[in-house]
Structure formats: structure tokens, C-alpha cells
Amino acid sequence: MVYYECQNNQKRIIAHIDMNAFFASVEQYDNPKLRNKALLITNGQFGTTVITCSYEARRYGIKTGMSVIEAKQRCPGSITLASRARRYQEIATAIWLRLMEHVTPDLEVASIDEAYLDFSYCRHLYANYKDMIGAIQSCMSELYPLPYSIGISSTKKIAKYAAGFRKPNGITVIPPQHVKKWLAPIKLSELCGVGVQTAKTLAKDGLIYCYQVQALPISVLTRKLGVVGKWIWLCCQGIEFEPIVVKQPEPVSLSHSKVLPPSTYDMEQVWSVFQVLCAKIGQRLRMMQCRATCIFIRVKTAQRHYFERKIQIKDGIQDEYRLFAMLRSQFRWPYGLAIRHVHIGAWELIPANQQSFIQLKHNHNLLAVQDEIEKKYGKGAIRPMRMIKTNLGAFQSITPRWRIESDKNTQT
Numbered sequence: 001m002v003y004y005e006c007q008n009n010q011k012r013i014i015a016h017i018d019m020n021a022f023f024a025s026v027e028q029y030d031n032p033k034l035r036n037k038a039l040l041i042t043n044g045q046f047g048t049t050v051i052t053c054s055y056e057a058r059r060y061g062i063k064t065g066m067s068v069i070e071a072k073q074r075c076p077g078s079i080t081l082a083s084r085a086r087r088y089q090e091i092a093t094a095i096w097l098r099l100m101e102h103v104t105p106d107l108e109v110a111s112i113d114e115a116y117l118d119f120s121y122c123r124h125l126y127a128n129y130k131d132m133i134g135a136i137q138s139c140m141s142e143l144y145p146l147p148y149s150i151g152i153s154s155t156k157k158i159a160k161y162a163a164g165f166r167k168p169n170g171i172t173v174i175p176p177q178h179v180k181k182w183l184a185p186i187k188l189s190e191l192c193g194v195g196v197q198t199a200k201t202l203a204k205d206g207l208i209y210c211y212q213v214q215a216l217p218i219s220v221l222t223r224k225l226g227v228v229g230k231w232i233w234l235c236c237q238g239i240e241f242e243p244i245v246v247k248q249p250e251p252v253s254l255s256h257s258k259v260l261p262p263s264t265y266d267m268e269q270v271w272s273v274f275q276v277l278c279a280k281i282g283q284r285l286r287m288m289q290c291r292a293t294c295i296f297i298r299v300k301t302a303q304r305h306y307f308e309r310k311i312q313i314k315d316g317i318q319d320e321y322r323l324f325a326m327l328r329s330q331f332r333w334p335y336g337l338a339i340r341h342v343h344i345g346a347w348e349l350i351p352a353n354q355q356s357f358i359q360l361k362h363n364h365n366l367l368a369v370q371d372e373i374e375k376k377y378g379k380g381a382i383r384p385m386r387m388i389k390t391n392l393g394a395f396q397s398i399t400p401r402w403r404i405e406s407d408k409n410t411q412t
């Protein structure tokens with residue numbers, strides 16, 4: 001590990017912190033009997049997919065997104081645990097708030113287990129990178145002894161790349177003046193944000209490594225890939241204009257989806273999932289004091305057929321019971337086919353500062369009481385009989401857009 005002196009120039013200093021195998025690490029922290037064990041974390045009690053796993057499980061080639069059946073074949077002794085969204089949110093909130101208070105206020109929570117810290121405006125408080133890392137480490141060790149890696153550089157993308165360079169518990173500093181040299185031998189496909197398809201397109205023209213892009217004029221990349229090409233070229237030069245976003249703007253649309261177990265033919269089960277998704281949409285809309293005037297539904301079958309429907313609602317909607325009733329009456333999908341994935345989106349949001357006549361007439365009081373109960377006893381404390389009957393245990397999971405103090409970002 002080499003520590004470089006900070007350059008007191010205009011270059012930004014961005015640190016990226018990535019909690020390693022976060023959910024599994026929390027489980028091992030809370031229950032010492034699980035330490036050094038291969039853990040598979042699933043989305044709730046009935047989850048069929050590994051949403052994350054401990055490093056002990058990764059040694060068997062188990063990865064996020066793998067089915068639990070395959071993971072069990074690879075490591076029969078592995079332990080399956082249902083995710084505990086509330087606990088993970090509690091710990092993440094404590095960590096990010098502590099770093100904001102004691103290290104730098106310019107902190108962007110990128111997801112529940114990742115954050116960017118901008119030292120650009122408080123660099124005078126730290127002598128060098130070692131000092132910055134020390135401040136992060138002392139905060140983390142005082143709170144929870146969980147594994148994490150740190151990357152430091154002049155841009156968010158390169159700091160994130162650096163944090164992923166050594167895991168778990170790695171520290172990688174790529175100083176601004178060394179970024180181009182450092183990136184040169186790296187494959188373009190390894191850059192954060194370069195997808196498989198984009199990498200393939202570039203490879204067709206013989207562009208595999210960053211140094212090849214560094215040597216080209218920007219126009220070659222923009223002609224080829226438009227905005228994405230420009231972004232890749234800038235990234236290879238170590239240039240970025242993306243700011244640190246401390247306070248995230250309210251979303252302009254909401255969506256929730258659920259992958260179902262293979263061969264789900266039971267339509268009542270599918271409707272139950274839809275009802276959970278409607279409940280999440282309704283709760284978030286009420287929390288945001290919005291109504292959605294456009295609802296989008298998509299069902300994907302096991303044979304990869306898509307059935308979609310867009311419904312316009314003039315007055316807008318935030319009542320999940322009315323939304324669910326509307327879906328049941330208006331949406332038809334092909335009975336007899338296995339359903340693999342369901343999705344609901346709420347678009348074209350309008351402020352809900354005035355209750356519409358329809359809302360007052362319908363479940364307004366019921367929803368207010370329900371929201372109060374859930375606020376007091378937690379998500380899923382009260383739910384329709386259909387959800388209880390079908391035993392949908394996985395009521396909560398965490399979206400990639402999770403932010404501090406935001407229950408809006410939990411989904412099923």
C-alpha cells in the first residue's frame with residue numbers, strides 16, 4: 001500500500017466505500033455461530049434466488065442471482081437465510097450518517113452498501129490520503145466491525161473501480177496524476193458502467209483496453225456510441241463531470257417488480273404478488289404525497305413472452321385497493337402459461353395536496369389507519385387476507401435506489 005500526498009489543486013478527491021458481502025456480513029456479525037460459514041441470503045423466507053452470499057460461499061463459485069438449488073448443489077453445507085431488510089437499513093443508516101458527521105458532509109449514498117465521499121472541499125482538514133483513510137477507518141471500527149473496501153481517486157467511476165480492485169477489506173488509491181497510466185492496461189469491459197454489449201461493440205473495432213481509447217480523438221467514440229462513447233472516452237482520460245448528490249431528488253416514477261419461482265401457473269399466487277406490488281406503490285405514493293395518473297403493468301412468461309398494459313387515470317391514484325381492483329378488472333393475461341416476472345410502474349405523478357372525490361369516497365380512512373399501524377409496527381404489520389393466505393413472507397426487500405431515512409425504497 002502506497003500513500004501519496006494530496007495535490008492541492010483543482011482535481012477532486014473522491015472516495016468510494018463498498019461494504020463487502022454486506023447482508024451476509026451483517027448476519028455473521030449478529031450471530032457469531034454463522035461466522036466462517038457459507039451463507040446464502042435470499043429475498044425473504046420463500047426466495048428462490050441468492051441475492052448475496054458470504055465470502056465462504058463465493059469460494060464454491062456461488063454468485064448473486066444464482067438459484068438456491070444450484071448454490072446448494074455447489075455447496076451442500078451452505079446455510080440459507082432470509083434477508084432482514086430492516087436490520088440492514090438500520091446499520092447502513094448508522095454508518096453513512098456517522099461518516100457524514102465525522103469525515104465529510106459531502107456524502108452520496110449510492111445504494112444501501114455503497115457511498116461516495118467527496119473530500120474536495122475539506123481537503124485542508126487532512127494532511128494526505130492516509131489521513132482520510134484513517135478517518136474513515138476509525139468511524140467504521142467504532143460502529144460495526146464489518147468488512148469494506150475503499151477506493152480513492154479523482155472521479156466517482158474510478159474511485160468505484162478502485163474500491164472493487166481489492167476485496168474484501170482492500171484499500172486502493174489512484175491519485176489524479178496517475179489515473180491515465182493506471183487505467184491504460186485495464187480492459188474497457190472492466191470499467192464500471194461499460195456493459196457486455198457495449199464492450200462487444202468496441203471489441204469488434206479492436207478496442208479492448210483503455211490505452212487504445214486514450215489514444216483516439218473523442219469524435220471516434222462519439223460517432224460510434226453517441227453519449228455512451230463520449231462517457232467512455234472521458235472515463236479513460238480520468239475526466240468526469242458527475243457531481244456528488246448529497247440529497248437525492250424525489251423520483252419521477254415508481255416501479256416494483258417480482259421474479260416468481262419457475263413454473264408458476266397458480267393465478268391466485270400471481271394476483272397475490274400483484275397485490276403486494278400495488279400495496280408498495282400505494283404506500284410510496286402516499287408517503288411522497290403524490291398520485292399517479294399512468295399505471296404500467298408488464299407480465300413476462302417463462303417462455304419470454306411479454307404482456308403489457310398502460311392505464312391512464314385522470315384524477316390519479318394512490319389507493320392500493322382501488323389500484324388492485326382496477327388491475328383485476330382490466331388486465332388479462334394468457335391463462336395456462338407459466339408466469340416468471342411481474343412488474344408495475346406508476347408514472348406521471350401529480351401532487352396529492354387535495355384529496356380527490358374518488359379517494360374520499362373510497363378507502364381514505366382505511367389507508368390512513370393502515371399507514372399509522374405500519375409506521376408503528378413496521379412494514380407488513382397489516383395486510384390483506386390474500387397475502388396472509390398465500391404466505392408471502394418476503395414483504396420487504398431493498399431497491400438499488402435505497403437512501404438514508406427512506407422507507408420509500410423498500411420493495412417486494
Ligand SMILES: [Mg+2]
Pocket residue numbers: 018019020021022113114
Ligand atoms: Mg457491496
